Amino acid sequence: MLRRALWWCVLTLTGGVERRGHLPRGGCVVVANHSSHADTAALLAALDSRHTPAIGAAADYWFASPWRSTICRRLAAGFPVRRTGGGMDDLLATAGALRAGRAVVLFPEGTRGEGGVGSFHRGALVLAERAGVPVVPVGIAGTDRLLPKHGRLCSSLVRVRIGAPLPSLVTPEEARAAVAALHGRTNAESLRDSRSRRRVAAVVTSRWGLLIAFLWAFAEALSWPLMPELLLAVACVAVPRAALRLSVGALAGSLAGSLLALQLAGLGVQMPAPLTTDRMRAQVRQELTLESADAVRHQPWNGIPFKVYAAEGGRADVPPGSWLTSAAAARGSRTLTVGLVCAALGLLLRRYRRFYGSYLVVLGAGFTLGLSLIVSGWQ
Structure with missing residues (x-):
């Protein structure tokens, strides 16, 4: 057995x-x-x-x-x-x-x-x-x-x-x-597949796939409201073999975008931050006061967007070197874990690829509900 x-x-x-x-x-x-x-x-x-x-x-x-x-x-x-x-x-x-x-x-x-x-x-x-x-x-x-x-x-x-x-x-x-x-x-016997999965796979495996992951995460660190893990949940289930490449690309985009957000906030530039609340910003300011750059380690688990930490870190004059080290550890742990878990899910559900469209619907509904609960919880 x-x-x-x-x-x-x-x-x-x-x-x-x-x-x-x-x-x-x-x-x-x-x-x-x-x-x-x-x-x-x-x-x-x-x-x-x-x-x-x-x-x-x-x-x-x-x-x-x-x-x-x-x-x-x-x-x-x-x-x-x-x-x-x-x-x-x-x-x-x-x-x-x-x-x-x-x-x-x-x-x-x-x-x-x-x-x-x-x-x-x-x-x-x-x-x-x-x-x-x-x-x-x-x-x-x-x-x-x-x-x-x-x-x-x-x-x-x-x-x-x-x-x-x-x-x-x-x-x-x-x-x-x-x-x-x-x-x-x-x-x-042919493996029945979903047209939506084939379309996603075509984009993911093209020369644009890695760039899209990087830019999505880069934009999220500045202002974009949808976290890069959502993209990984879509792409890595469709093409499990691309999970590590896309996860690393998303992590690089997050770090690059956060460094830019850090610098812009330090210069007094305030980027749009949809789906964030004043209570989120107050909580991050308190954590930064106590822990400086290490405060970002709370981000993967508390529901506060990464861009809030980057912007408030810039206003608190957190050194870019310290920020990059702490952010790489915090974001890397979540981004790589999500990518690899989604890849494993894609392999486990390989024979059910024909239901990939239904998976996207469930993923979208679950993400919308979860995001709504997080934002309302931080009002």
Whole structure:
């Protein structure tokens, strides 16, 4: 159960995992297509923990060293299968576990393929026949994009489709055809998306995305009433991989705008400050008197806009260097946290992208309500 939870969490954070179908009761031999090392994680996350699945792994690769062997056994429930003689004996040694109700997972191609499903070896079928358990075909899609062979980890939704048990005395060709059909059907399924999310993603990933985040935060530090975290909540859920870049850009904009606001206020220039109150300004003046630049550490949690702290800091002659240090810590903690949390939310809800428009409506309503309560609370 812990192993399944671990891999479900990992795959959820890297794009999501989706399963269709169930294993039959009792022991069974699972045969699946193999295109990525992530196939093992996908099966461990998708298969029922009551079957306590064991994964056949190449002995010459995964058990070539003590540390790799330990990782394979502990995290991937792996057992060694020799590819150069003795492999059938390794498989038949699991017959007792199959009869006890476990699932033994094998990749009959013998190695990771590229593209289609390769030819199947007979070992899995012989094992099922000797143990008297069914062979269950499984199609896996998305792992070749998540972790390509000889490639880097990328974000991708992984789908696992479990087929019906195959009849007894099935041939390798028939087993391969069943797995290939499941893989093809699963791979052909398109992820339903929202038009609004695609439009937001197009802007976020363009050359304007980072500039918009910077300017939004810059303007908010001067006068703009909508905080940059609202933009991050829109953009990072739409494009999780852009979260860190946009968060850093927004933080840089906030700091640059606050330095300008500090200087303008010190010169006696009063910028418009919509949705702020006299009580907010009085509270900030009191904090600055007691703590100087360190007073800005209260800003992420008390609901007072950042621009109020910047303007009042300028009127209190707070040194720009001290202000920048304190503001970077205060704003950075909130801006980066919001960006990364929204990115995680976008990954968790990847399969529900078609509801992104509804998410924007809920976000807008929640933000409006929260802002109204904060402003009224500081009247």
